[in-house]
Amino acid sequence: MPAEASTSRPASPSLTERQEARRRRILHASAQLASRGGFDAVQMREVAESSQVALGTLYRYFPSKVHLLVATMQDQLEHMHGTLRKKPPTGDTAAERVAETLMRAFRALQREPHLADAMVRALTFADRSVSPEVDQVSRQTTAIILDAMGLADPTAEQLSAVRVIEHTWHSALVTWLSGRASIAQVKIDIETVCRLIDLTTPGPRR
Amino acid sequence: MPAEASTSRPASPSLTERQEARRRRILHASAQLASRGGFDAVQMREVAESSQVALGTLYRYFPSKVHLLVATMQDQLEHMHGTLRKKPPTGDTAAERVAETLMRAFRALQREPHLADAMVRALTFADRSVSPEVDQVSRQTTAIILDAMGLADPTAEQLSAVRVIEHTWHSALVTWLSGRASIAQVKIDIETVCRLIDLTTPGPRR
DNA sequence: CGCTAATCTAGAACAAGTTTCAGACTTGAT
DNA sequence: ATCAAGTCTGAAACTTGTTCTAGATTAGCG
Numbered sequence: 086m087p088a089e090a091s092t093s094r095p096a097s098p099s100l101t102e103r104q105e106a107r108r109r110r111i112l113h114a115s116a117q118l119a120s121r122g123g124f125d126a127v128q129m130r131e132v133a134e135s136s137q138v139a140l141g142t143l144y145r146y147f148p149s150k151v152h153l154l155v156a157t158m159q160d161q162l163e164h165m166h167g168t169l170r171k172k173p174p175t176g177d178t179a180a181e182r183v184a185e186t187l188m189r190a191f192r193a194l195q196r197e198p199h200l201a202d203a204m205v206r207a208l209t210f211a212d213r214s215v216s217p218e219v220d221q222v223s224r225q226t227t228a229i230i231l232d233a234m235g236l237a238d239p240t241a242e243q244l245s246a247v248r249v250i251e252h253t254w255h256s257a258l259v260t261w262l263s264g265r266a267s268i269a270q271v272k273i274d275i276e277t278v279c280r281l282i283d284l285t286t287p288g289p290r291r
Numbered sequence: 292m293p294a295e296a297s298t299s300r301p302a303s304p305s306l307t308e309r310q311e312a313r314r315r316r317i318l319h320a321s322a323q324l325a326s327r328g329g330f331d332a333v334q335m336r337e338v339a340e341s342s343q344v345a346l347g348t349l350y351r352y353f354p355s356k357v358h359l360l361v362a363t364m365q366d367q368l369e370h371m372h373g374t375l376r377k378k379p380p381t382g383d384t385a386a387e388r389v390a391e392t393l394m395r396a397f398r399a400l401q402r403e404p405h406l407a408d409a410m411v412r413a414l415t416f417a418d419r420s421v422s423p424e425v426d427q428v429s430r431q432t433t434a435i436i437l438d439a440m441g442l443a444d445p446t447a448e449q450l451s452a453v454r455v456i457e458h459t460w461h462s463a464l465v466t467w468l469s470g471r472a473s474i475a476q477v478k479i480d481i482e483t484v485c486r487l488i489d490l491t492t493p494g495p496r497r
Numbered sequence: 498c499g500c501t502a503a504t505c506t507a508g509a510a511c512a513a514g515t516t517t518c519a520g521a522c523t524t525g526a527t
Numbered sequence: 528a529t530c531a532a533g534t535c536t537g538a539a540a541c542t543t544g545t546t547c548t549a550g551a552t553t554a555g556c557g
Binding site for chain 1: 416425
């Protein structure tokens with residue numbers, strides 16, 4: 086236990102440090118369980134045990150399983166945005182770059198299909214009580230797409246196109262995860278919807 | 292076993308009649324409960340009671356709550372397709388007609404938002420075990436859109452556009468139901484994605 | 498240091514989806 | 528009419544998300 090608490094920089098985590106650590110443990114356990122068996126494998130009791138936290142505490146940090154999984158998704162998305170930033174897409178047109186970026190993200194998801202399942206199912210199943218968190222995920226996704234487009238100041242029309250791209254992205258993932266669409270099919274859908282960008286971007290073609 | 296039409300005494304309808312009737316009672320109860328309080332209000336015990344069927348029987352007919360709600364959606368979709376057929380859309384272009392049709396469907400859903408909630412949540416939450424049923428819903432939706440386009444023989448490109456339109460349709464509904472998008476926003480998204488049709492349909496263009 | 502409020506823990510309890518089972522009823526065939 | 532197979536019923540049991548409670552710890556403060 087900390088003998089002195091004032092002057093020295095705390096080596097042992099005190100205060101909110103500890104809570105931050107708990108939160109990280111919980112998110113880690115969540116992602117780990119999700120990676121194993123998807124949405125169903127993330128059982129609140131197991132998450133609590135894995136992260137060495139009482140069930141009640143888990144619920145204090147994340148008021149429902151869906152909240153937990155959406156937070157897990159936020160976490161992963163942040164990581165992915167960082168990764169994507171390091172190697173920007175190389176396509177000539179905005180449409181190509183967006184498609185390339187989404188396909189890169191898709192490939193990442195394919196590496197952990199169960200985790201993808203858990204996150205996406207939670208996202209689309211979320212009810213109003215999770216709206217703020219889901220909205221945050223949506224904003225992050227929008228940011229990634231706008232990054233790929235390379236637009237500083239998108240028009241309303243372009244924002245609409247981005248919204249539709251996000252719709253397609255989410256729904257295509259759902260159909261892929263439930264085994265109703267192949268990877269190739271998802272690719273086609275992404276490429277198809279990205280053509281909308283050309284419609285709204287006065288550029289060199291057509 | 293063509294049997295008799297049982298004109299005299301329908302007191303004890305025999306054979307599969309009875310089962311068909313049970314099935315209809317169950318679907319009716321499901322829709323009714325869903326209309327009241329959405330996904331959460333459809334409780335299997337209540338559905339069983341409402342439709343005068345034992346819980347075990349309910350599960351024999353529909354192996355899970357999601358199966359039940361997806362079947363409910365099939366039912367409603369069929370009804371809607373019939374209704375839409377009676378008054379075909381009037382727009383000049385295929386894109387306009389599809390947007391008009393989807394907006395008409397959307398208005399119908401707005402009249403029973405709770406029912407819409409139950410059906411759409413079930414649809415996107417469905418896992419692989421429900422794939423055949425979900426696929427059936429998807430085919431029905433595709434048929435409605437193709438009807439609106441007025442195409443006998445769509446190209447592969449056009450089918451891709453239709454797929455993307457469906458993605459957008461489902462995902463836009465999800466965002467509307469969870470309160471993250473307004474009705475106006477959904478309208479814009481539908482209109483935006485329908486422009487994809489123009490891209491793939493050589494014809495009178497703006 | 499000692500106090501008070503907030504937080505955490507272990508565990509029971511509750512809710513709704515799902516499964517199971519023994520017994521009653523239907524059905525189809527002989 | 529009778530039998531075997533399949534179906535339906537009512538009720539209990541099981542699972543997992545969620546809530547609640549009482550007591551232990553911890554944190555911030557005078």
